[in-house]
Amino acid sequence: MNSAYTVPAVALVVVATVLVGAFGLRVSRTTSDFYVASRTVGPRLNAAAISGEYLSAASFLGIAGLVLVQGPDMLWYPVGYTAGYLVLLLFVAAPLRRSGAYTLPDFAEARLASQGVRRLAGAFVVGVGWLYLLPQLQGAGLTLAVLTGAPDALGGVIVAAVVVATVAAGGMRSITFVQAFQYWLKLTALLVPALFLVLAWQGDGAPRHAFDEPPAFRQQRTVRVDGTLDLRLERPLTVTVSGTVDGRAHHGGRVSLAAGTHHVERGTRLTFAPGTAVPGAGRAGTGAMSSLAAGREERPLYATYGLILATFFGTMGLPHVVVRFYTSPHGVAARRTTVAVLGLIGGFYLLPPLYGALGRLYAPELTITGNADAAVLLLPDRMIGGLGGDLLGALVAGGAFAAFLSTTSGLTMAVAGVLTQDVLPSRGPLPARGVRHFRLGTVLAMAVPLAASVLVGGLPVADAVGLAFAVSASSFCPLLVLGIWWRRLTPPGAAAGMLAGGGAALVAVTVTMAGLPDTGPLHALLAWPALWSVPLGFLTMVLVSLATPGRVPAGTAAILARFHLPEQLRAEVQA
Amino acid sequence: MPQDATERRVVVTGPPRRTGRAPGHYPPRTEIDEQTTLGHTYVRSLIRSQLRAALAVFAVLVLLVAPLPLVFAAAPEARRLRWAVLGFCLYAPLVLLARWYVRRAERNERDFVRLVEDR
Numbered sequence: 090m091n092s093a094y095t096v097p098a099v100a101l102v103v104v105a106t107v108l109v110g111a112f113g114l115r116v117s118r119t120t121s122d123f124y125v126a127s128r129t130v131g132p133r134l135n136a137a138a139i140s141g142e143y144l145s146a147a148s149f150l151g152i153a154g155l156v157l158v159q160g161p162d163m164l165w166y167p168v169g170y171t172a173g174y175l176v177l178l179l180f181v182a183a184p185l186r187r188s189g190a191y192t193l194p195d196f197a198e199a200r201l202a203s204q205g206v207r208r209l210a211g212a213f214v215v216g217v218g219w220l221y222l223l224p225q226l227q228g229a230g231l232t233l234a235v236l237t238g239a240p241d242a243l244g245g246v247i248v249a250a251v252v253v254a255t256v257a258a259g260g261m262r263s264i265t266f267v268q269a270f271q272y273w274l275k276l277t278a279l280l281v282p283a284l285f286l287v288l289a290w291q292g293d294g295a296p297r298h299a300f301d302e303p304p305a306f307r308q309q310r311t312v313r314v315d316g317t318l319d320l321r322l323e324r325p326l327t328v329t330v331s332g333t334v335d336g337r338a339h340h341g342g343r344v345s346l347a348a349g350t351h352h353v354e355r356g357t358r359l360t361f362a363p364g365t366a367v368p369g370a371g372r373a374g375t376g377a378m379s380s381l382a383a384g385r386e387e388r389p390l391y392a393t394y395g396l397i398l399a400t401f402f403g404t405m406g407l408p409h410v411v412v413r414f415y416t417s418p419h420g421v422a423a424r425r426t427t428v429a430v431l432g433l434i435g436g437f438y439l440l441p442p443l444y445g446a447l448g449r450l451y452a453p454e455l456t457i458t459g460n461a462d463a464a465v466l467l468l469p470d471r472m473i474g475g476l477g478g479d480l481l482g483a484l485v486a487g488g489a490f491a492a493f494l495s496t497t498s499g500l501t502m503a504v505a506g507v508l509t510q511d512v513l514p515s516r517g518p519l520p521a522r523g524v525r526h527f528r529l530g531t532v533l534a535m536a537v538p539l540a541a542s543v544l545v546g547g548l549p550v551a552d553a554v555g556l557a558f559a560v561s562a563s564s565f566c567p568l569l570v571l572g573i574w575w576r577r578l579t580p581p582g583a584a585a586g587m588l589a590g591g592g593a594a595l596v597a598v599t600v601t602m603a604g605l606p607d608t609g610p611l612h613a614l615l616a617w618p619a620l621w622s623v624p625l626g627f628l629t630m631v632l633v634s635l636a637t638p639g640r641v642p643a644g645t646a647a648i649l650a651r652f653h654l655p656e657q658l659r660a661e662v663q664a
Numbered sequence: 665m666p667q668d669a670t671e672r673r674v675v676v677t678g679p680p681r682r683t684g685r686a687p688g689h690y691p692p693r694t695e696i697d698e699q700t701t702l703g704h705t706y707v708r709s710l711i712r713s714q715l716r717a718a719l720a721v722f723a724v725l726v727l728l729v730a731p732l733p734l735v736f737a738a739a740p741e742a743r744r745l746r747w748a749v750l751g752f753c754l755y756a757p758l759v760l761l762a763r764w765y766v767r768r769a770e771r772n773e774r775d776f777v778r779l780v781e782d783r
Contacts, residue, residue, distance in 0.1 A: 161743065161746040161747045161750055161751070162736070162746070162750075164746075164747070164750035164751050165733075165750060168729075168750055168754050168755075171754075171755060171758055172725065172729065172754075172758055174762075175721075175725060175758050175761060175762050175765075176722070176725070178762055178765060178766070179718040179721055179722050179765055180718055180722075183769070389737065390733055390734070390737055393733040394733060397729065397733070421770065421773075424766050424769065424770070425766065427762065428759070428762045428763055428766055431758055431759050431762045432759050435755035435756075435758060435759055436755070438755065439751070439752060439755065442747065442750070442751035442752075443751075446747070446751075574711070574715055646704055646707070649707070649711065650707040653707065653710055653711050653714060654707065654710070655773040655776065655777055657777060658776075658777055658780060
């Protein structure tokens with residue numbers, strides 16, 4: 090693909106991000122400015138910022154890629170990402186804002202008056218944050234590698250460097266401007282090419298078999314296998330092969346492959362005739378894609394409900410989502426902001442399915458090469474081509490980088506906040522310490538996932554993000570919901586529930602990523618933990634709290650009153 | 665000794681953490697602020713009405729979403745339906761549910777403020 094326009098587009102997004110961030114730097118002065126923009130951000134700006142922060146690489150690239158490979162069931166991801174905000178609005182938004190806490194650990198401490206629960210919540214914020222940062226950096230690497238042929242890690246390093254610079258320099262205030270700007274950038278970068286792609290599709294006679302299962306090749310298409318590949322065939326396939334399949338060398342002859350798994354060596358060229366159904370592929374070796382997809386195929390209903398539960402309840406506990414609620418001036422504004430966010434992200438999510446469907450028509454071979462996440466990036470070139478295709482491709486690439494930058498900076502912000510307050514030792518004079526420490530925390534927050542993304546590699550972005558949701562849904566969702574609505578919650582109960590639910594989900598996620606049980610019921614249970622780990626978290630929290638009635642913190646009634654009383658009542662009382 | 669004193673001061677003036685401020689935080693003016701039994705009852709009634717509003721909307725959400733995977737599994741040939749529902753049709757109801765909830769929650773709060781101020 091022509092990188093003459095892509096590189097300037099990505100560079101432009103990066104420079105614009107730094108510039109808008111620098112504009113924020115001039116108005117960000119105190120520690121409070123740093124963390125929560127001094128709580129003066131209006132609903133409209135804040136809603137755009139929340140949406141900009143939320144629409145990550147998983148939304149921009151991952152959904153279309155998953156839909157391309159696995160079909161419309163994967164559209165549950167965007168539905169879940171959106172509905173998660175509705176659940177957040179119903180149970181958490183206004184009380185969370187009125188709690189007056191800065192971060193999730195602050196909320197835990199304010200509600201339960203316990204340093205232990207605070208530290209535990211901090212550990213989970215860092216864990217979920219790192220789990221979520223990893224696919225963002227990998228997505229950036231993939232984008233740059235696909236578009237320009239740069240080394241795999243370079244994109245991740247660029248994103249990490251820009252984010253550390255903007256976050257450390259300006260903190261939340263600048264991030265608010267940056268995020269709001271990036272929402273509109275991302276929407277434009279998907280919407281404008283989408284219009285042209287639909288026109289091209291109509292000019293092509295509006296073929297409709299995008300909805301067929303499985304997708305089929307429309308034209309003769311040659312696929313070069315870049316890594317070794319296990320091709321799973323459900324029915325026999327005739328294909329022209331140059332290279333090695335199942336240990337036998339072929340030189341451009343037609344080969345009939347029986348149903349079953351076939352091992353394709355690196356560098357092999359496969360040429361498919363028009364009308365051939367696209368075979369499914371499991372990447373050789375490890376990789377959460379094959380592993381999660383296998384669990385999905387074995388037990389589709391279980392996997393779908395697990396996905397729904399994780400995304401519906403996981404959103405409220407994502408560290409970068411929660412932190413944004415503290416920037417609303419009051420509870421009513423927090424609610425209205427959330428409604429605006431639902432509209433903004435819902436509108437955005439109308440676009441990725443379109444790319445997924447068009448990808449099934451025009452780039453079905455991506456399912457074989459395992460680069461399905463790149464579908465959004467490749468479609469303009471594939472369908473339109475020429476200068477127009479290059480320009481639109483550059484626009485999409487810029488939008489993708491905006492997605493990496495915005496989500497990464499929000500997460501880095503949240504993780505750095507926890508590291509600064511609860512992990513790094515505090516020394517030195519106070520005012521300087523706050524900001525200087527925060528900068529140190531920022532570097533630390535980014536260093537770990539960056540190292541991991543270079544070392545691990547190979548997770549499909551939307552699936553990896555789904556795992557982060559599962560952990561968040563099993564640990565923070567019980568803490569927030571019970572903390573806000575149930576007066577008998579105790580510190581031991583909260584700690585036990587977070588450890589049981591979140592800890593179990595974390596272990597399941599780790600085991601899945603390591604690829605331990607490959608198939609069977611145990612594998613499905615571990616790959617989609619939310620369906621059992623969320624109830625486990627809630628149940629443990631309730632039972633242990635009921636067993637320790639003497640530990641209900643003094644002043645719980647007053648704290649709950651503060652969570653729920655409208656501000657006008659409080660302001661008038663305080664006057 | 666002076667060194668000790670400064671070190672201790674640094675620890676104490678760490679970032680504000682909002683604990684222990686809430687009880688007795690409001691000057692005693694109303695029943696609610698005095699945390700009398702009556703005040704608690706008021707606040708409880710507000711919490712309960714807000715929880716009812718949230719649960720009602722949540723129930724609609726569950727009724728809307730929970731049967732869908734079963735429907736799709738029961739009718740695997742209805743692929744266009746699946747694309748249309750998941751890719752397009754669900755977002756507007758989500759926003760409408762959110763607006764319905766916000767209206768109800770704000771009305772609950774207004775009613776509560778009126779109730780408390782009339783006393």
